Amino acid sequence: MAQAKEQDQVTSLPFLSSLYDCIAKTIHKGQTVGFVFFDIKQFRVLVKQQGSEKACSIMVALGKELKEKYRTICREDDILAISDKDEDCFVLLLLAAPRILPKLTEASVKKASQRILKFFNAVAGEVAAKFKLDGSLEFHSGYSLIPVEPETPIERLVLEAQRDAYRKSELSEILVNFLSNITHELRTPLTCIKGYTETLLDGALENKELAYQWLHIISQEANRLEKLISDLADISMIEAQQFEFQREAVDLASLVRHAIDILHISAIKHEIKISFTCPDNLPLMMLDPGRISQVILNLLDNAIKYSTDHSTVEVIIKQPSDSIVELEVHDHGPGIPESKLPYIFERFYRGRTDRDIYGRGLGLAIVKCIAEAHGGQVSVHSVVGQGSVFTLSLPIIKAD
Numbered sequence: 001m002a003q004a005k006e007q008d009q010v011t012s013l014p015f016l017s018s019l020y021d022c023i024a025k026t027i028h029k030g031q032t033v034g035f036v037f038f039d040i041k042q043f044r045v046l047v048k049q050q051g052s053e054k055a056c057s058i059m060v061a062l063g064k065e066l067k068e069k070y071r072t073i074c075r076e077d078d079i080l081a082i083s084d085k086d087e088d089c090f091v092l093l094l095l096a097a098p099r100i101l102p103k104l105t106e107a108s109v110k111k112a113s114q115r116i117l118k119f120f121n122a123v124a125g126e127v128a129a130k131f132k133l134d135g136s137l138e139f140h141s142g143y144s145l146i147p148v149e150p151e152t153p154i155e156r157l158v159l160e161a162q163r164d165a166y167r168k169s170e171l172s173e174i175l176v177n178f179l180s181n182i183t184h185e186l187r188t189p190l191t192c193i194k195g196y197t198e199t200l201l202d203g204a205l206e207n208k209e210l211a212y213q214w215l216h217i218i219s220q221e222a223n224r225l226e227k228l229i230s231d232l233a234d235i236s237m238i239e240a241q242q243f244e245f246q247r248e249a250v251d252l253a254s255l256v257r258h259a260i261d262i263l264h265i266s267a268i269k270h271e272i273k274i275s276f277t278c279p280d281n282l283p284l285m286m287l288d289p290g291r292i293s294q295v296i297l298n299l300l301d302n303a304i305k306y307s308t309d310h311s312t313v314e315v316i317i318k319q320p321s322d323s324i325v326e327l328e329v330h331d332h333g334p335g336i337p338e339s340k341l342p343y344i345f346e347r348f349y350r351g352r353t354d355r356d357i358y359g360r361g362l363g364l365a366i367v368k369c370i371a372e373a374h375g376g377q378v379s380v381h382s383v384v385g386q387g388s389v390f391t392l393s394l395p396i397i398k399a400d
Contacts, residue, residue: 011063013082016091016158022079023146024154026095033146034094034109035161037083038120038139039169046133054131062127062137066090066120073119083162090139091162092116106145113143142169174346186228189221231362234369245288245373252285252292252325252394253278256315259296263304271309274300278317285325286397291370295378298363299329299390306333307387319396327392335384344380367392 006018026033040062046055063082070080070092077096083089094112097103117139124137142165146157196214205211237243260274267274303313314330336344345368364378371378375395382388 008063008082011059011067011082013063013067013080013090015084016081017084019079019081019093020154020158022095023093023158027146027148027154027157028150030148031095031097032104032148033161034092034104034112035144035146035158035165036092036094036109036113036116036141037143037162037165037169038090038092038117038141040089040124040137040139050133058127058131058133058137061130062124063090065123065127069123070116070120073116090120104145106143109143109145113141117141140169140173142166142172144168170343174343182228186225189224192221193218231366234366235362243369243373245291247286247288247397249284250287250289250292251282252287252327253282253317255289255293256296256317256327259293259300260315262297263300266301267304267313270304270307272304272307273312274304274315275312276315279319282317282319282325283396285394287374287394288370292374292394295367295370295392296327298367299327299392302363303329303331303333303388303390307331308333323396325394325396327394329390329392330387331389332387335386336380336382336388337384338382341380341382345378 007014023033043055043059046058050058066080070078074080074092075094075096079093079095081091081093083091094104094109098108098112101108120139120141121137124139128137144161144164146161149157196218200211200214204214234243256276256278260276263274300313300315307313311332313332314328316328316330318326318328320326345364368378371392371394375397376393379391379393380388381391
């Protein structure tokens with residue numbers, strides 16, 4: 001094993017790679033090792049806002065404070081280190097099992113990470129106050145276990161634990177954002193419905209024209225709630241593997257035209273044109289028309305909402321072979337950063353958080369499920385500043 005650098009010059013903490021031998025010795029004793037990372041995502045922002053010199057001073061102070069104080073909440077054998085690649089990522093290695101357990105478990109590491117995260121955030125808050133920063137410094141945490149696998153190279157075990165911890169952190173953040181979005185999506189229409197209903201009950205019904213306008217708004221908000229509940233029900237069925245499909249002979253082009261008709265008013269509102277191209281003699285396919293319509297509506301609705309005004313959304317059906325039909329939906333919106341593309345079809349993920357664009361991170365996950373249940377797939381190609389292309393690929397199962 002190559003000699004690793006022992007210590008980070010900025011924080012004076014040991015590098016994670018310098019602790020490989022220590023981790024290996026613990027594993028060879030038959031003991032699992034807890035891996036917890038704490039990432040200050042604001043550090044990159046601090047460099048831009050405060051300059052690299054002040055940002056480094058903040059990290060020096062934070063590393064010093066954590067190094068001095070983490071022993072008050074951690075066990076004697078636990079070691080605080082820093083990732084070799086990211087200076088804004090601290091790593092805590094839990095090398096001893098809890099006193100009441102024979103060994104570390106994922107549940108005990110999770111519990112410890114939550115407790116330590118609260119403590120670390122308090123320390124980070126003190127450092128932020130000391131440097132008079134606008135806002136607070138906040139850690140994002142993830143946890144994992146380094147298993148007892150003596151035959152596996154230690155570098156690989158640590159890397160896999162690190163990836164697993166990062167993954168848990170991302171999912172935790174996605175879930176928090178999802179719950180925040182759900183709360184907002186529920187509260188906004190309910191507040192609207194309640195407000196207009198109370199006003200109507202207070203006497204506004206006498207003005208028929210105004211009452212009609214307000215009842216129309218109430219109806220729209222009720223439909224919005226219904227869509228949210230429907231999405232949540234679909235996700236619940238997906239989780240329970242109870243998503244049912246009723247296949248029949250379907251003309252895919254007719255489903256697309258119907259979806260365009262439904263969203264025509266929305267496109268006019270955004271001053272967007274919709275073009276549709278389809279080859280002649282497209283075969284009938286054995287599909288669930290309701291579910292495939294749900295996919296088309298979701299992709300087309302997203303394209304309209306994300307596109308810039310006065311642009312064109314292009315819907316194209318292609319048949320690249322005798323066995324595949326592809327449906328492409330092109331938008332000319334802001335595009336999706338490459339770093340977010342791997343997560344775009346995950347449940348609860350939302351690529352953008354603009355409050356004026358509705359979304360709960362559920363629609364594309366449902367689209368993916370429906371596509372795969374038909375033996376197909378959905379993919380995306382996107383260029384920031386140019387737009388995105390979502391492609392639904394379906395195998396041709398011809399009607400008898």
